[in-house]
Amino acid sequence: MKRRDFIKVGAGAISTLAVGEMILLSPDADAGIMDWFRTTPKLYGTRKSYRRASGKGRISNDYSKATIVKGVCLNCSTVCGIQGYVIDGKLVKVGGNPEDPNNGKSLCAKGQSGPTINDYPERLLYPMKRVGKRGEGLWKRITWDEAYNEIAPRIRKAMDEGKPEEVAIQIGRSRIAEEMNRFLGAIGSPSLFNHRALCSSNKRAANYVCLGETDWETGDFANAKYILNFGSNFYEAHQGAIHTAKRIIRGRYDNGAKLVTLDVRCSNTAGRSDEWLCPNPGSDGAVALAMGNAIIAANKHDKQWLDTWSNVGSDELASWIRAYTPEWGEKVSGIPAETIRRVALEFAAAAPRSIAFTNRGSGAHYNGFNADRSIILLNAIVGSIGKVGGYCYGEEPTRVPPRVFPQPKPEPPRVTATSLIENPPEWPLANKWQRMKVGQIVYQGLKEGRGKVQVYFSYTVATPQTWPEGRSLTVEVLSDERLIPFHVCSDIVYSEQAHYADLILPDASYMERWGFDTRNNMELRDYVTLRQPMVQPPAECVSFVDSMIEIAKRVGPDTAKYFPFKNHEEWMKIRCEGLTKRVGEDGFEYMKKHGVWQDMTKPQYYDLYAWELTEAQMKDTRTDERGNVYRKAADGKESIVGLMVDGKPRRGFATPSRKFAVYHKDVEDAAKQVGFTEDGGKGMPTYFAVPSIEKMTNEMLHLVTFKWNVHTQGRTQSQKYLSEIVHHNPMWINTDTAKKLGIKSGDKVELTTYRPHGHQMKNGGEVVGKAEITAFVTEGIHPRVLAISNTLGNLFHGRAATAKKGKRQQVPGWIESLDNEDQDLVEDIWWDPKNGGTGAGYNVNAILPIQPAPLVGMQGWYDTVCTVKKV
Amino acid sequence: MSQPRTANPRWKLALDVERCIGCHACSVACKVENHVPLARFRTKVYYWEHGKFPAVKRNFLPTLCMQCEDTPCLKACDNKAIERGADGIVRVIPDKCDHLGACETACPYAAIGCDENDVADKCDFCSHRLDANMEPACVETCPAEVFHFGDANHPQSPYSLFMAKHGDKTAVLKPEEKTFPSVVYKGHEKAMESKIPKGKVHDPYSYEIETWTQLESQFPKKNRVIWAKVEQTVPGAKK
Numbered sequence A: 001m002k003r004r005d006f007i008k009v010g011a012g013a014i015s016t017l018a019v020g021e022m023i024l025l026s027p028d029a030d031a032g033i034m035d036w037f038r039t040t041p042k043l044y045g046t047r048k049s050y051r052r053a054s055g056k057g058r059i060s061n062d063y064s065k066a067t068i069v070k071g072v073c074l075n076c077s078t079v080c081g082i083q084g085y086v087i088d089g090k091l092v093k094v095g096g097n098p099e100d101p102n103n104g105k106s107l108c109a110k111g112q113s114g115p116t117i118n119d120y121p122e123r124l125l126y127p128m129k130r131v132g133k134r135g136e137g138l139w140k141r142i143t144w145d146e147a148y149n150e151i152a153p154r155i156r157k158a159m160d161e162g163k164p165e166e167v168a169i170q171i172g173r174s175r176i177a178e179e180m181n182r183f184l185g186a187i188g189s190p191s192l193f194n195h196r197a198l199c200s201s202n203k204r205a206a207n208y209v210c211l212g213e214t215d216w217e218t219g220d221f222a223n224a225k226y227i228l229n230f231g232s233n234f235y236e237a238h239q240g241a242i243h244t245a246k247r248i249i250r251g252r253y254d255n256g257a258k259l260v261t262l263d264v265r266c267s268n269t270a271g272r273s274d275e276w277l278c279p280n281p282g283s284d285g286a287v288a289l290a291m292g293n294a295i296i297a298a299n300k301h302d303k304q305w306l307d308t309w310s311n312v313g314s315d316e317l318a319s320w321i322r323a324y325t326p327e328w329g330e331k332v333s334g335i336p337a338e339t340i341r342r343v344a345l346e347f348a349a350a351a352p353r354s355i356a357f358t359n360r361g362s363g364a365h366y367n368g369f370n371a372d373r374s375i376i377l378l379n380a381i382v383g384s385i386g387k388v389g390g391y392c393y394g395e396e397p398t399r400v401p402p403r404v405f406p407q408p409k410p411e412p413p414r415v416t417a418t419s420l421i422e423n424p425p426e427w428p429l430a431n432k433w434q435r436m437k438v439g440q441i442v443y444q445g446l447k448e449g450r451g452k453v454q455v456y457f458s459y460t461v462a463t464p465q466t467w468p469e470g471r472s473l474t475v476e477v478l479s480d481e482r483l484i485p486f487h488v489c490s491d492i493v494y495s496e497q498a499h500y501a502d503l504i505l506p507d508a509s510y511m512e513r514w515g516f517d518t519r520n521n522m523e524l525r526d527y528v529t530l531r532q533p534m535v536q537p538p539a540e541c542v543s544f545v546d547s548m549i550e551i552a553k554r555v556g557p558d559t560a561k562y563f564p565f566k567n568h569e570e571w572m573k574i575r576c577e578g579l580t581k582r583v584g585e586d587g588f589e590y591m592k593k594h595g596v597w598q599d600m601t602k603p604q605y606y607d608l609y610a611w612e613l614t615e616a617q618m619k620d621t622r623t624d625e626r627g628n629v630y631r632k633a634a635d636g637k638e639s640i641v642g643l644m645v646d647g648k649p650r651r652g653f654a655t656p657s658r659k660f661a662v663y664h665k666d667v668e669d670a671a672k673q674v675g676f677t678e679d680g681g682k683g684m685p686t687y688f689a690v691p692s693i694e695k696m697t698n699e700m701l702h703l704v705t706f707k708w709n710v711h712t713q714g715r716t717q718s719q720k721y722l723s724e725i726v727h728h729n730p731m732w733i734n735t736d737t738a739k740k741l742g743i744k745s746g747d748k749v750e751l752t753t754y755r756p757h758g759h760q761m762k763n764g765g766e767v768v769g770k771a772e773i774t775a776f777v778t779e780g781i782h783p784r785v786l787a788i789s790n791t792l793g794n795l796f797h798g799r800a801a802t803a804k805k806g807k808r809q810q811v812p813g814w815i816e817s818l819d820n821e822d823q824d825l826v827e828d829i830w831w832d833p834k835n836g837g838t839g840a841g842y843n844v845n846a847i848l849p850i851q852p853a854p855l856v857g858m859q860g861w862y863d864t865v866c867t868v869k870k871v
Numbered sequence B: 001m002s003q004p005r006t007a008n009p010r011w012k013l014a015l016d017v018e019r020c021i022g023c024h025a026c027s028v029a030c031k032v033e034n035h036v037p038l039a040r041f042r043t044k045v046y047y048w049e050h051g052k053f054p055a056v057k058r059n060f061l062p063t064l065c066m067q068c069e070d071t072p073c074l075k076a077c078d079n080k081a082i083e084r085g086a087d088g089i090v091r092v093i094p095d096k097c098d099h100l101g102a103c104e105t106a107c108p109y110a111a112i113g114c115d116e117n118d119v120a121d122k123c124d125f126c127s128h129r130l131d132a133n134m135e136p137a138c139v140e141t142c143p144a145e146v147f148h149f150g151d152a153n154h155p156q157s158p159y160s161l162f163m164a165k166h167g168d169k170t171a172v173l174k175p176e177e178k179t180f181p182s183v184v185y186k187g188h189e190k191a192m193e194s195k196i197p198k199g200k201v202h203d204p205y206s207y208e209i210e211t212w213t214q215l216e217s218q219f220p221k222k223n224r225v226i227w228a229k230v231e232q233t234v235p236g237a238k239k
């Protein structure tokens, strides 16, 4: 190929790319690498630098020379506090930040793998501009100045046309949403397209409905006696996994707690639970209601708690739940009625030290919102909400409290522009309590013209890989320059997202940039952590926030005025000023030194709803004969702000009734608004079947996905020590089912998936896609369920992710860059198919249909139905 | 983090494996800490799934060098390239090693590997971290508090405290090898000992299905752990 004389090829060549030079990045650009490989010297690159002078044995880290820098992990959403050990300007190791209240010195495998991100020889190092067709992979290195001048005028144009909403940012778990909201706020755009509906919006909505003020509970696991886990795999992948696992291990082995897990697949959590219950997919809500029924029927419910704190009292609840008997539960879930009854009564007997909680196993279904409400209700039935060892929650668990870390003034005004993609009316609860959105419909929306974009940014996301129908609809829209005229991607490595961009901005890793973080704290206090650069990013990498600040300054004075600071560092410094008086020293220095601040001024969040209102809080209120405390707002509207309980005014729940909401008017209204009737239309957490599942024929099976403990959706596959452990994802199938179909482990099978039926669903029953996959026969899965992990099958992200060993690239001058080459990747990717290895696995998201659940819009990841046959 | 130690420490480790969640953090921490190349593990976590649906259970077994008192690798090396310190740690002396490979063949625990590109390599309880008053990398990171490591000569070390409470419930792996390991386990599944190869270093195959049920078509027998039934002797409970 003649082009190769002037065009460099492959992600590895990035390190030698000069301004104006071109590079070809495409999945098969690596052909011919073996020729070079034969002349490989014995020892080179980073591996050589670790060797002792004699060439024998490796040099050990000399920790007497190490500087410790605090930070926050972002290899998954658990965001553990970390500390980096920097020796001679290099980050050699990370450990847990012992001061972090959630994880302490512990990190998971992904967290430990962090330093390999910084060193990855295939990192993006320079801004690049597309010069070939979109998606062809032909790029030219440009300067940052050129990059900014490509972007800023286009944003200006959208603003001048009065279409600010056509500037959009597509994000994954970025942890800089506040910064992005300010950037988009300055532009006047609401179009922050996030991934919450692909993650957890049903669970979050359920918590909001019931508790009113939080989207994420904090089970007091270390003090619990009974833990009833509906579909969370916290030993491997739950948000807050390590924090939860650590407490549950303590609860079980130091405190004698019993753990019961419901899951359709034997995860590490299920396989290590005291009991694994394997319900039919989508039936978690039925099991929970049947358990509630069993507890109430046996008169083991906490009547007093319900009559005091629940908006549906004990008698009313008893008559409502009467129909949901364990026998009915058995019919729906396949779990024997006697098991449902026994577990329910064990759960009630341990109360209030008992917790029933959820995650994607219960929530990622068509009926997941109600399933999660029913599960949370179990805690209310036994009165364990907010109790020591019970289902607790805090005031500000998932946001950086603005009362402590205020945003610098002036702040952009409230955005008035709207977008039907950002706020789709078909799912009225998606943005009700929090802007969770319906991320999986973005591309459909663009294709159907329900919204437009002029400038489309993408960050910490790989939608072609992680979105349902990613390799079809997503790629189709990302490739279409009429639908997305200008796509800017900020990333660490050349990802599937970057491949479809017009401009690539090389980002800094989470160990090289600034940022705040927080999540629910298992110690039941508000806390905030600080990300800071442990080392400087390589070459010309710039953190995306710094890029946004620079872009905002170039768009015009009307956007620049909201960014009166040099860079992200100065922005963080200003926000830390509020902390100074609390900690008695410079707030920014405090955060840099400790990496974490915890609010010790409030008591731990036990019994939050029973906290007494202060005199100041009672000012200008009136109390009626039922004990409701009212206050008039400025607009004259009166609302309940507290409850009189035991003769004292108390905070209650942040729901409209100030009570735990079994019934919720907003849910009833939302269902009416969109004509959704399957839930009975009464705003109660009823059970209804998943239509696609109801319509399954006998030969159809369920297809579910899962996450390994060493991988996060799209961002870990390029980390060699993680992909070494898991790089292949065969399809799990139950032994009996496999026997009937004549399938053995290792057989190739063909999988066909079908479109869903139900509310707002079109073309139910049509084929979505087919895949050829290797089968893995196991006892550890429901007989009618197939499972494939969702994290593999990368086309990009370099050699570790794609299982292609060999040198980075065949380019002149490559020998000069040998020093930063990693011999592991050249020679030792033993799972490369060229070695007879299994390769890098399959991307199963490609054949999963887009299926937003009613009202909330969460992706029904586990509602997919399929057929399978041996090939 | 530093911990109580005497002037002449004797390093030992007790693993409470019932707590283990199989997360591989110990393995990855070790690889980053010690620049362990791909395809090699100083410490590995084995998986075992057993039972009939739905009564399926999974067990994990994190393994590493047992720092044996009667040291097969040391005895096997003609170059005397392996030594056992007064602190109980078995170490390779790199400049004496000509990668003869006898150590690898002699080890019953797959804990030492030798290849032509480097010298013999094994866990040394992260001696350089102990020198800096830090815990071994695997010990520090474990989210499930499986590892109880410390100076057996100091009564307040995490190891001594754990053994005082649970010592009678601990056992060594493969007691029939009579190597007197410095590493003991509480609550491990005896059957899993046969997953740890003898006479060759750990396979790189990890948690993947190939060690759960073997796939002959993709993973030829010669490349993988054979589930040979090792005759089990009654584990001698170590006090």
Ligand code: SF4
Residues within 6 Å of the ligand: A073, A074, A075, A076, A077, A078, A079, A080, A103, A106, A107, A108, A109, A110, A111, A112, A241, A242
């Ligand atoms: S759980 Fe692991 S990957 Fe996630 S934040 Fe913690 S250490 Fe990082």
Ligand code: SF4
Residues within 6 Å of the ligand: B026, B029, B030, B031, B033, B034, B042, B043, B064, B065, B122, B123, B124, B125, B126, B136, B137, B138, B139
């Ligand atoms: S003590 Fe150090 S060398 Fe040994 S297994 Fe643990 S991390 Fe690896």
Ligand code: SF4
Residues within 6 Å of the ligand: B019, B020, B021, B022, B023, B024, B025, B026, B027, B045, B060, B062, B141, B142, B143, B144, B145, B146, B147
């Ligand atoms: S780090 Fe701890 S919990 Fe994780 S696999 Fe190792 S021993 Fe088990």
